Amino acid sequence: MAGLCEGGNEPPGSLKASKHGHSTTTALLKVTEDIRKAMDMGEVTALTLLDFSNAFGSVDIDLLLAKMKTLHLSDNTLSWMDSYLRDRQQCVSLDNQFSQWRCTKAGVPQGSVLGPLLFSIYINDISKNLQYCRYHLYADDLQLYIHSRPNTINESIDKLNCDLATVSTWAANFGLALNSSKTQAIIIGHKRLVNSLNNSNLSVIQERKAQLLGNGNKMQGYSGSEDEVIGKKKRKAFLDLLLEASLGGVKLTDTELREEVDTFMFEGHDTTSAGMCWALYMLGLHPEVQAKAFEEQERVFQGSTRSVTMKDLSEMKYLEQVIKESLRLYPSVPFIGRLLNEDIEIGGYKLPAGCILTLHIYQVHRNPKQFPNPHKFDPDNFLPERIAKRHPYAYVPFSAGPRNCVGQKFALLEEKTVLSYMLRNFKWSSLDKVEDIKLVAELVLRPENGIRLKITKRGDKRL
Ligand code: HEM
Numbered sequence: 001m002a003g004l005c006e007g008g009n010e011p012p013g014s015l016k017a018s019k020h021g022h023s024t025t026t027a028l029l030k031v032t033e034d035i036r037k038a039m040d041m042g043e044v045t046a047l048t049l050l051d052f053s054n055a056f057g058s059v060d061i062d063l064l065l066a067k068m069k070t071l072h073l074s075d076n077t078l079s080w081m082d083s084y085l086r087d088r089q090q091c092v093s094l095d096n097q098f099s100q101w102r103c104t105k106a107g108v109p110q111g112s113v114l115g116p117l118l119f120s121i122y123i124n125d126i127s128k129n130l131q132y133c134r135y136h137l138y139a140d141d142l143q144l145y146i147h148s149r150p151n152t153i154n155e156s157i158d159k160l161n162c163d164l165a166t167v168s169t170w171a172a173n174f175g176l177a178l179n180s181s182k183t184q185a186i187i188i189g190h191k192r193l194v195n196s197l198n199n200s201n202l203s204v205i206q207e208r209k210a211q212l213l214g215n216g217n218k219m220q221g222y223s224g225s226e227d228e229v230i231g232k233k234k235r236k237a238f239l240d241l242l243l244e245a246s247l248g249g250v251k252l253t254d255t256e257l258r259e260e261v262d263t264f265m266f267e268g269h270d271t272t273s274a275g276m277c278w279a280l281y282m283l284g285l286h287p288e289v290q291a292k293a294f295e296e297q298e299r300v301f302q303g304s305t306r307s308v309t310m311k312d313l314s315e316m317k318y319l320e321q322v323i324k325e326s327l328r329l330y331p332s333v334p335f336i337g338r339l340l341n342e343d344i345e346i347g348g349y350k351l352p353a354g355c356i357l358t359l360h361i362y363q364v365h366r367n368p369k370q371f372p373n374p375h376k377f378d379p380d381n382f383l384p385e386r387i388a389k390r391h392p393y394a395y396v397p398f399s400a401g402p403r404n405c406v407g408q409k410f411a412l413l414e415e416k417t418v419l420s421y422m423l424r425n426f427k428w429s430s431l432d433k434v435e436d437i438k439l440v441a442e443l444v445l446r447p448e449n450g451i452r453l454k455i456t457k458r459g460d461k462r463l
Contacts, residue, residue, distance in 0.1 A: 031136050031143050035188050038147040044187060046153065046160050047145040050167065051182035052123075055140035056115050057107040058175045061085050064108070064122050071121070085118075115139070123176070129166050132159035142167075153187065154266055158443045160185070165337055165356075172356050180339075205239065205257050212243050238264060268407045270444045271332040272414050278330035279323050279419055281437075281451045282377050284430030289379060290423070293319050297423045305424075313416050319423075321379035323415050327397040329377060334362040334445040336399055361396055362445070370394035428455040 035045045052058075065082055073081075088109065092099045108118040116139030126142070127135060133144040144163055148156040168178045242260055246252035252260075283290040296318045337358045344351050351357065366374040370390050371381060380386065398405035405411070422428075431452040438448040 031145065034134070034145070034147075039188075042149070043147045044150050044153050044156075045145050045147050046156050046185070046187050047143060048160060048164055048183065048185045050142040050144065050164075051179040052140045052142075052171065053177045053179040055176065056110050056119055057104075058177075059106060059108045059119065059122050060175055061106060063174065064118060067121055067124075123171075123174070126167055126170055129170050130163050131166070132156075133163040154270075157187075157266075158270070162443055168339075169337075169356050169358070172354060177354050205243070205254055205261065208239055209243055209254075212240070212247065264407065267405075268411065268414075271407075272411045274330075274332040274444050274446055275323070275327055275411065276415050276418050277447070277451055278332075278445075279326040279415065280422065280428065280453060281430050281432075281447075282326045282329070283322065283419075283423075284428045284453050285434070286377055287429065289322060289377070290427070293322055293419075294423050294427075297420060301424065308417055308420055310413075312420070313413055316416055316420060318379065319416055319419060320412065321382040323412060323419065324382045324395075324397075325377060325379040328365045328371070328381065328395060329375070330439075330445055331361045331365060331397040332444050333397070333399070334441045335360045359396075361399075362441075364393075365395060365397070367394065425458055426455050427458055428453045 031047070035047070038045050065078070065085070068078060068081060085108065088104045089101045090104045090109070091101045108122070109115050119139045120137060123137070123140075123142070126137070130144070133146045135145070136143045144160060144167070146156045146160050171178055239257075239261060242252065242257055246257060283293065296316060300312050300315050335358050337356050340351060340353050340355045340357060342353050365371070368374050371394070393400055398408040398411075431454055437451070440446050440448045
C-alpha cells in the first residue's frame with residue numbers, strides 16, 4: 001500500500017477520506033461540520049445516507065485492478081495487488097470459532113484496513129455522475145447532501161432524488177445493490193426553519209380534525225352544490241377521508257397524516273404547473289388550435305363571466321385533447337424507474353433481478369409507429385377513433401399499472417380550470433421556437449430558461 005500513499009500518488013478527490021488516520025467518523029464529522037455551517041447561514045440540508053448490500057463482497061476484481069492502474073501505481077504494487085486479490089482464501093471468525101477457508105472469486109478483504117480503501121477506489125467515480133449533490137464517501141458509507149434556502153427545499157429534494165437515482169443505476173451497473181430498507185433521508189436545519197415547511201399543513205390537519213370530532217366523527221362533506229356532488233356520489237376531500245379513516249380502524253398520527261398530505265401536495269404541484277406551462281406554450285405556437293379552444297369556451301359559457309363548474313369542465317373536450325397532446329410531447333414526468341425484484345424476459349432479453357429499468361416516457365410518446373408525424377403538435381391525436389387504433393400503453397404520461405398516478409383525473413381538471421380561465425380572458429403567442437427551448441429533466445420536465453409568452457387581454461386589438 002505504500003505505493004498508493006507515497007508523495008505524488010495522492011489519492012484523488014473523495015479517496016482522501018481513506019488516508020491513514022481517517023475513518024467513518026472522520027467522514028461523518030466532515031458532513032456535520034458542513035451542516036453546521038449551512039445552518040449558520042440559515043440554510044437547510046437534505047441528506048441521504050446510502051447503504052450498499054454486500055458491498056465488499058460484490059467488487060469486480062478486474063474492474064478494480066483496471067481502476068487502480070489509472071492511479072499510476074508502480075508495477076510492483078499492481079502485480080502484488082493482483083496476486084493478493086485473485087483467488088483469495090477467506091475464512092470467517094465469530095466468537096473464536098473459525099469457518100473453513102474458502103476460495104473467493106470476487107470482493108475485497110473484509111476486516112482488513114485494505115477493505116475500505118479498495119472499496120473506495122472501486123466506487124470513487126460515483127462522484128463524476130452526481131449532478132447536484134455534494135457527497136462524502138468512506139468505504140461503503142456514502143452520504144449525498146444538498147444545502148438550500150428553506151423556501152427551495154422541495155427543489156433540492158427533487159435534485160437529491162435525481163442524484164440518488166443516478167447512483168443506484170450506476171451501482172447496479174457495477175454489480176452493487178442499494179439496500180433500500182437501510183437507506184435513509186433526512187432534512188436537517190434549524191428547528192424553526194424546518195418547522196415552517198411543515199407547519200401550515202399540520203395546522204390545517206389539526207383544524208379539520210377538531211371540526212370532525214365536533215361533528216361526532218362524521219365529516220359533513222360539502223353542502224351539495226353542483227360542483228360538490230359529482231354524478232350521484234357525494235365527494236369528500238382527500239384529507240377528510242384520511243382523517244375519518246384515522247379515527248376509525250387505521251390509526252395515523254398527525255405527522256403521518258401530514259406526510260400523506262405532503263406527498264399529494266408535492267407530487268401534484270410541480271407536475272401540473274409544468275403541464276400547464278407546456279400547454280400554454282403549445283397554444284401560443286399554434287394560433288389555429290388556440291382559436292378552436294377559445295370557440296369551445298364561448299360555446300360552454302355563452303358569453304357569461306361566471307366561474308367555471310365541474311359540468312363546464314366535462315364539456316371541454318377539445319381543451320382536454322390539447323392538454324393530452326401537450327403531455328404527449330412534453331410529459332411532466334419524462335421518465336420513471338423500477339427496481340426488478342425478480343428476473344424477467346422482455347423482447348427475448350433476460351433482465352436479472354436487482355437491475356433498475358428506466359422507462360423513457362418522452363421517447364415512448366414519440367414512437368412513429370404509434371404517432372405518425374410524432375413531433376407535430378396535433379390535438380386530434382386524441383380523437384376517440386385515433387385512440388382506439390393505438391396500443392393502450394403508447395401514451396403513459398401518468399404511468400400505468402398498480403403504481404400509476406393517483407392524481408391524474410384531478411390534474412386534468414386543474415389544468416382545464418386554469419387554461420379555461422386563460423382562454424376566456426387572454427390571447428397569447430409564444431416567442432420561442434421549439435428548437436430554441438432547451439429541455440431539462442429534473443424529475444419534472446422543464447424548459448431550462450422558462451417560456452416567453454406575449455399575452456394580451458381579450459378584446460384588446462393589439463395581438
Ligand atoms: C400533469 C400532472 C401529473 C403527471 C404528469 C403525473 C405523473 C405521475 C407519474 C408518471 C407517476 C408514477 C411514477 C412512477 O411510476 O414511478 C405519478 C405518481 C403519483 N402521482 Fe402524479 N402526476 C401528475 C399530477 C399529480 C397530482 C395532481 C397528484 C395529487 C393530487 C399526484 C399524485 C401522485 C401520487 C401520490 C403518486 C404516487 C402513486 C404511487 O406511488 O402509488 N400526481 N404521477
